[in-house]
Amino acid sequence: MSVTDALVLQNVTxxxxxxxxxxxxxxxxxxxxxxxxxxxxxxxxxxxxRIIMSILYPDEGEVRILGQPRATDVxxxxxxxxxxxxxxxxMTVDGTLRYxxxxxxxxxxxxxxxxxxxxxxVGLAEWRRKKVEALSKGMQQKLQFVGAVxxxxxxxxLDEPFTGLDPLNTETLLELMAELRxxxxxxxxxxxxxxxxxxxxxxxxLINRGRKLIEGSPTEIRSQxxxxxxxxxxxxxxxxxxxxxxxxxxxxxxxxARLELSEGFDPNEILRRALESGRIARFEVHxxxxxxxxxxxVEADGARPPPAPVARAERPEAAHA
Amino acid sequence: xxxxxxxxxxxFVETIKxxxxxxxxxFMPMLIVLIMLMTERIAEVAENEPQPMxxxxxxxxxxxxxxxxxxxxxxxxxxxxxxxxxxxxxxxxAAAADHLRERVHRGEIYxxxxxxxxxxxxxxxxxxxxxxxxxxxxxxxxRLVESAxxxxxxASADPPIERSRVEQLQADVPFRVVDVRTGRDATGNELVxxxxxxxxxxxxxxxxxNISQGLLTGLIEExxxxxxxxxxxxxxxxxxxxxxxxxxxxxxxxxxxIWAGTGYYAAQSRGMGYLVQVYQLQYLALYFVPxxxxxxxxxxxxxxxxxxxxxxxxxxxxVTLITIVPMMxxxxxxxxxxxxxxxxxxxxxxxTPFIMILRICADPKTPLLEIIATLVLLWASVGAAIWVxxxxxxxxxxxxxxxxxxxxxxxxxxxx
Numbered sequence: 001m002s003v004t005d006a007l008v009l010q011n012v013t014x015x016x017x018x019x020x021x022x023x024x025x026x027x028x029x030x031x032x033x034x035x036x037x038x039x040x041x042x043x044x045x046x047x048x049x050r051i052i053m054s055i056l057y058p059d060e061g062e063v064r065i066l067g068q069p070r071a072t073d074v075x076x077x078x079x080x081x082x083x084x085x086x087x088x089x090x091m092t093v094d095g096t097l098r099y100x101x102x103x104x105x106x107x108x109x110x111x112x113x114x115x116x117x118x119x120x121x122v123g124l125a126e127w128r129r130k131k132v133e134a135l136s137k138g139m140q141q142k143l144q145f146v147g148a149v150x151x152x153x154x155x156x157x158l159d160e161p162f163t164g165l166d167p168l169n170t171e172t173l174l175e176l177m178a179e180l181r182x183x184x185x186x187x188x189x190x191x192x193x194x195x196x197x198x199x200x201x202x203x204x205x206l207i208n209r210g211r212k213l214i215e216g217s218p219t220e221i222r223s224q225x226x227x228x229x230x231x232x233x234x235x236x237x238x239x240x241x242x243x244x245x246x247x248x249x250x251x252x253x254x255x256x257a258r259l260e261l262s263e264g265f266d267p268n269e270i271l272r273r274a275l276e277s278g279r280i281a282r283f284e285v286h287x288x289x290x291x292x293x294x295x296x297x298v299e300a301d302g303a304r305p306p307p308a309p310v311a312r313a314e315r316p317e318a319a320h321a
Numbered sequence: 322x323x324x325x326x327x328x329x330x331x332x333f334v335e336t337i338k339x340x341x342x343x344x345x346x347x348f349m350p351m352l353i354v355l356i357m358l359m360t361e362r363i364a365e366v367a368e369n370e371p372q373p374m375x376x377x378x379x380x381x382x383x384x385x386x387x388x389x390x391x392x393x394x395x396x397x398x399x400x401x402x403x404x405x406x407x408x409x410x411x412x413x414x415a416a417a418a419d420h421l422r423e424r425v426h427r428g429e430i431y432x433x434x435x436x437x438x439x440x441x442x443x444x445x446x447x448x449x450x451x452x453x454x455x456x457x458x459x460x461x462x463x464r465l466v467e468s469a470x471x472x473x474x475x476a477s478a479d480p481p482i483e484r485s486r487v488e489q490l491q492a493d494v495p496f497r498v499v500d501v502r503t504g505r506d507a508t509g510n511e512l513v514x515x516x517x518x519x520x521x522x523x524x525x526x527x528x529x530x531n532i533s534q535g536l537l538t539g540l541i542e543e544x545x546x547x548x549x550x551x552x553x554x555x556x557x558x559x560x561x562x563x564x565x566x567x568x569x570x571x572x573x574x575x576x577x578x579i580w581a582g583t584g585y586y587a588a589q590s591r592g593m594g595y596l597v598q599v600y601q602l603q604y605l606a607l608y609f610v611p612x613x614x615x616x617x618x619x620x621x622x623x624x625x626x627x628x629x630x631x632x633x634x635x636x637x638x639x640v641t642l643i644t645i646v647p648m649m650x651x652x653x654x655x656x657x658x659x660x661x662x663x664x665x666x667x668x669x670x671x672x673t674p675f676i677m678i679l680r681i682c683a684d685p686k687t688p689l690l691e692i693i694a695t696l697v698l699l700w701a702s703v704g705a706a707i708w709v710x711x712x713x714x715x716x717x718x719x720x721x722x723x724x725x726x727x728x729x730x731x732x733x734x735x736x737x
Contacts, residue, residue, distance in 0.1 A: 053554055055719060072557060080554035086546035091335065102327040103555035147551070 005064075006031045006155045006186035007052065012061035014047055014210075021047040023210040024061070029188050029203070031154075034181050036201035037190040040298055044210040045190040046083050049159050052188075053080055066155055076105045079153035083160050083190075085144050089133040093124065096132060097147055104151035111150075118146045122172065138169045145173065149180065156180055158189035162196055174200055194291040206294055208301045218290060225296075229288045230259045230267055236278010244273055249296065258292070261285075324556045328564025333571050336535050345531050346576060350583075371403040375431035377462055378409045378424070380417050382438045385477070389469035397465055406431070406462070418448065425450050432459070434466050441473050517596050518655045518682035520584065522647060522675050525609055528576045529644060532569040532613060533620045537633045539565070540624030540718075549718055558715035562625070566617040566707070573613040581605060604681045604692075611699040612674030615706050616640070619671070622710035622730065626717035632724035640671065647675035658684040667695050670702040709734055 007029040014022040022044045029035040039045050050056040052063060054071040066074045087096055094115060101111045119125045122142045127135060135143065141164060149156055158177075162170050177200060180187050191197055197204060198218055206213045214221055232238060238257035242250035246265035251258045257274075261267060267285050274280055288296075336342055379390060390408055398405045409430065411417050421433035432451035439445035447466060451459050475484040499505065543549045552561055581602055588597040619640055627633035647654070647666070654663045658680040667676045673695050681687050716733040717725070725733075 055550065055553060071554075075555055078554065080551070082547065082550040082554070084547035084550060086543070086548040086551070088335070088542075088548060089546070090339075099327070099331050100551065100555065103324055103552070105323075144551070 004031045005029060006066060007035075007188065008062075008064045009048070009052070010062045010064075012048070012051060012058045012063065014044075014051060014056065014058050021210050022051065022058070025207065025210065025212055026061075027205045027212060027215060029155075029186055031186050032181065032184055033202035034177060034187040034189070034200055036197035036204045037188060037207070038192065038194065038197055038204060038294060039190075039207040040192060043207045045207065046159055047210075048207070049083075049157060049188075049190060052157060053078075074155075076151065077154045079148040079151065079156040081144055081148040081156075081158040081161055083163075085141065087132045087140055087144065090131060092129055092131055093119070093135070093143060094128045096143065097150060100147040101150050104153075106151050114150055118150055122146055122176070138165055141165060142169065142172070145176065149176075152183070152185070154185055156185055156187045158187070160191060161189050162191055162193055170196065194289075194294055198290045204290070206297060208298045211301075213297045213301060214293075221290065221293060222287060225288055225293050227288055227296075228261045228263075228267075229286050229292060230257075230261055230270060231282065231284045231286065232257045232259070232270070232274050232280060233282040234274075234278050234280040236274075236280075238274065238277055240277055241270060241273060244270060246270065251295075260288070260292070260296070324560050325564040325567060328552075328556065328561055329567035329571065332539065332565055332568025336539070336568070336572050337575070342531075342535070342572075345527075346579060349527070350580060369403060375404075375406045375458075376409055376429075377406055378411050378421050378430050378433040379466070380411045380413050380421070380433070380435040382413045382436055383441050383473065384413075384438075385441075386436060386469055386473055389472040389476075390466070392472070393465045393469045397461070406465075422450055425452055428452060432462055434462065436466065436470065441470055441477070517601075518679045519651050521601060521605060521678045521682050522651060524577065524580050524584075525605070525612065525675055525678055526644060526648060527580075528573045528609065529613065529616050530641075531576060532573045533616055533637065533641070535572065536565065536569050536617055536620045537624045537637060538630060540621065541627060541630050541633055544625075544628055544718065544721075553718070558718055559711050561718070562621050562711055562714045563707075566614065566621060569617045570610065570613045573609065577605065577609055600685065601682050605678060607696065608674035608677055608699070611696070611703045614703045615671060615699065616644075618703065618706035618710040622713040622717070625714040626720060626730055626733075627724045628721055629724075636724060636727075643669075643671050644675065647672050647679065651679055654679045655683040658687065664691070667691065668698060670699060673699050712736070 205215045249260035435448040437445040585597045712734045
């Protein structure tokens with residue numbers, strides 16, 4: 001383990017009865033980088049994050065967070081945005097941030113200026129004295145993000161931070177995360193939106209059914225997959241193309257087909273067939289993007305994870321003994 | 322510790338800002354006092370409301386009661402001009418009673434009384450039938466007829482005895498009840514004085530009810546809005562629970578200060594200072610702190626395990642039920658503060674504060690040893706309850722779904 005790793009998981013396993021939610025998962029988040037934690041719904045992302053946060057304890061394996069075995073020991077150095085989000089509806093924006101800030105060890109004038117600056121940054125300055133219930137969902141989410149990073153933590157853990165955000169707010173959040181990195185913080189966030197992950201992450205981890213499928217920088221991952229992809233756009237029915245010889249994988253929608261070609265196969269064969277099916281506006285042979293790699297990996301792994309267990313059936317895990 | 326205080330301060334500030342708190346703190350006690358005064362007034366008004374003349378038919382089988390009845394009813398009517406009653410004497414015959422029952426039933430007369438011949442010697446019961454079941458009026462008729470019969474007995478004694486002379490000899494012997502601490506008269510306020518222990522206990526009860534509601538709703542809100550996970554990333558469950566309990570006890574203290582202070586001031590300003598005494602307030606303070614702590618700890622455990630206020634209330638119901646016990650038995654305890662019964666109840670922790678406050682207010686001479694023993698027991702159970710609640714809390718607070726059974730909650734205590 002390197003001293004420059006903000007977070008290291010080693011062979012972490014978490015079982016709920018017969019269901020294994022996280023299976024011998026190892027990963028690391030180098031300090032000062034943004035780590036994207038990817039996977040389909042039910043892959044075990046939230047369980048892993050809860051283990052990292054010491055809200056749940058692993059059955060096996062080890063966690064080291066900011067050099068400590070438990071997040072509880074370094075609470076004030078971590079910012080956390082849980083997947084299930086909530087705020088006190090009756091409290092003011094200012095009161096909420098003040099409370100969260102105090103719980104993280106801030107106080108006095110410093111807290112005051114930080115709240116002002118942070119609200120200014122996310123465009124909520126004029127909402128400072130308003131009650132939380134008056135805010136839109138997107139604004140509430142920004143408020144929560146502000147609450148999680150107000151104390152300038154070294155490590156920020158965000159569980160599905162983009163869910164429910166409109167494109168504009170998504171952009172703001174991406175910028176904020178980049179700012180955190182620029183300041184030297186380590187950011188870990190989970191998502192199933194590959195595109196946002198691809199744009200921002202220094203490092204990616206893909207998990208499915210509680211196991212790691214791949215880990216590395218976007219470039220590393222893409223270079224490992226030499227498959228050739230073919231994108232066709234135009235008017236016509238391209239469904240037939242999926243069955244064409246030389247096509248090993250296909251995603252066809254109205255006006256578009258994304259095909260994976262077998263090695264050494266001539267794309268012109270496909271173009272000829274495509275011209276019979278309709279009017280072609282675009283024809284491009286390219287390397288796969290992360291989305292395609294991940295879809296392929298997850299599908300190969302067995303796309304549908306087993307249904308998540310009901311919370312009550314879980315063995316209640318003692319946090320913070 | 323700083324985080325505990327931060328949590329406690331938020332609980333305190335956010336609670337006292339709510340409408341519920343203001344209503345329950347200020348308006349509830351006012352409403353209770355108002356209702357108490359109103360019922361008294363209403364009873365008074367109802368008592369003086371004019372009523373039409375009511376006819377009471379009397380079958381006098383002794384044949385000698387008439388002058389005495391007229392005299393008794395005459396006196397009564399002159400004293401109660403608004404609710405007069407007249408007598409209708411019915412000659413005794415076999416069917417007279419049946420006939421009168423019929424008339425009462427039809428509403429022609431208010432009531433009938435049959436006085437058998439042996440009644441004057443106390444050897445047979447008189448018979449009374451009335452239209453409605455107004456106990457007061459029936460008793461009044463009974464007393465008037467009784468008095469007439471007693472007068473008849475005096476008159477027919479051999480030799481005759483003068484009733485007024487006997488009554489003179491049996492006249493009430495007046496007493497002055499003196500407060501041993503002040504040496505002044507304590508008469509005239511016996512009932513009010515007797516109500517003081519109850520008032521103190523009721524204060525404690527209202528406070529407990531108030532904070533338990535606050536604690537439960539607060540926790541359920543945090544769980545259902547999922548704020549709890551954010552909080553747990555900053556504080557440990559134990560700190561969170563401690564902060565909440567501390568906040569609630571502070572609110573309880575505020576309530577006590579407001580209510581007891583108002584009561585004390587009211588009693589002082591109306592010259593009834595003996596009703597609320599400083600020593601009572603001191604004991605109130607001494608018992609309410611561990612009492613509230615114990616209750617808060619139990620309810621924090623319950624609240625942490627539930628997800629809907631309905632679940633929480635049904636799980637908290639047995640606890641609430643226990644606190645009602647002193648409310649039901651208060652008369653017994655205040656009458657006999659040092660009976661074995663009262664002493665045994667004093668050692669059942671959740672109700673110890675209520676019982677002890679009742680006993681101490683009813684009897685200032687409650688043995689000091691008992692006060693110390695109950696306080697030690699109370700604090701010991703506070704310690705135990707907080708420990709157990711802390712363990713249930715850290716598991717329960719992250720549990721979603723159906724409410725657990727008490728057995729499940731006990732299992733959580735044993736988790737690592």
